[in-house]
Amino acid sequence: MNDQIRPPRYEIRAQHTDSTVTVYQAYRPAIGLPAARDGRFPPAWKRDRMTWIKPSFLWMMYRCGWGTKEGQETVLAVEITRDGLAWALENAELSHYVRGVHADQADWKRSLRRSPARVQWDPERDLHLNPLPYRSLQLGLSGEAVRRYADEWLVSVTDVTPLAHEIHGLVRSGDLDGAARLLPAESPLADLGAPLPALAGR
Template sequence: MRYQEIRAEFDSKTITVYQAYNKNIALSAIKYQKFEKPFSFNRMTWIKPSFLWLMERSNWGNKSNQEYILAIKIKRECWEKALSLGVLTDPDKEVYSSGYEWEKQFREAKVHIQWDPERTLKGGKLQERTIQVGISRFLIEEYNSDWINEIVDLTPLVKKMSLLRKAGKYKEVKRFLPKERVYPLDEVIGNRIGLR
């Protein structure tokens, strides 16, 4: 397995990413199939294709303001557009010729790319790193109006999985996990975001 790779649930048209929100933002998004205020259109929003990474981050929907778990199906061409505009959140020497070059690109970036340790079902860190993508305020309206195909409420399922997990029934939890696999990506984009 590669050290940094995109693993996701996807089909021929869409890729599923995950976000956690409070009740007010989530219920509105589920109802209208797009985000409405109090969702903020003035700051970066982070989307993650790794379900288990978001589970660790949100403590399985138990953290304050992260009680609702949304699966957001976005168009693959839009996902790849985001990656093609992405600038890493740190100056990876394999991607940037100098710290100055990275700093200049990062200042002007419409999309931020961050690699974080992938997680196990029990919350442990893996050596492999998974991607999260920050959509800036310059693209967020486009993300909301054009990129999203469907918003699915996973909250009841996550609550069920969390209870099974607390009971130590990990085999049962595994049955409900999304079928994530390596996402095929153009080599030029892959090199830009530090895929390896």
């Protein structure tokens, strides 16, 4: 990929519609299967814990090992409202201190404690799960954001573990073109109407 077509270093890319955005999570089957079956998270899903959502399918594959890592065997595509994602971003803080963005570390820590969401940027991944020279968003939700995510923003939950395994099989067999054709179509989200706290930290 040359510099002319390389995505910006910080950019949210996701599968989306006019009103929704798809993010990914991976859980043990006891959580993931009921969530996909019922279209909502089961009682065993802990609302008092931080939960991380990822708009990038391939970053999710890197994180869960194509659905093979223990406790991450069920990969979910979670469709949420665009308004919900925008709210989370508007109320987010960076997951790490950046000189020049925050007045000092104490100021960043105070803001982090108050924020129900946190932004983290990690290298995007290719089909071999190697890092790329631009970043993919992870968004951590806690407190009010977790409740809104589960009760207000959630539109649908789909088990995409078979898709993950199929794409992984094609990659392992060397059919990268075939694997790429099966990837969810992700494109930039440029009109969320929300500032990205991480952009100032480049």
